[in-house]
Amino acid sequence: AANREEWKKEIRRRAAIVEKEMDEEYLKDITTVGEHENVDVKIMPTAWEVKFIPWEQVLEIAGGNSIVKAISGDGDYEIERRAVGIVFHSLKEEEWDAEQTPGMVAAVAEQLEGAKG
Numbered sequence: 001a002a003n004r005e006e007w008k009k010e011i012r013r014r015a016a017i018v019e020k021e022m023d024e025e026y027l028k029d030i031t032t033v034g035e036h037e038n039v040d041v042k043i044m045p046t047a048w049e050v051k052f053i054p055w056e057q058v059l060e061i062a063g064g065n066s067i068v069k070a071i072s073g074d075g076d077y078e079i080e081r082r083a084v085g086i087v088f089h090s091l092k093e094e095e096w097d098a099e100q101t102p103g104m105v106a107a108v109a110e111q112l113e114g115a116k117g
Helices: 002-029 055-062 066-070 078-090 101-116
Strands: none
Touching: 002 066, 002 101, 055 066, 055 078, 066 101, 078 101
């Protein structure tokens, strides 16, 4: 249990860094438009609607990954597992062990938790 709490703290710390970077990128891309301009509005899917790798497939491919190991045991890890599947789907396989990956997983898990609530 202590290991899980340490993992969560580290994930949240990294997530804050990644989230800040994502916010900065998002704000750079924002443009304002006039009232009568044609705007192509793309509706963003919720975190529960984006593509992901199913947990069983994640286990087959990356069972030795440190993030996967941390949430492979018994327990209610639905959100964490879905977050891993979403992040891994968005990355190349060689990036799954990258330093920023846990932060990305934590950020997605936070979005999933908020969307589920």
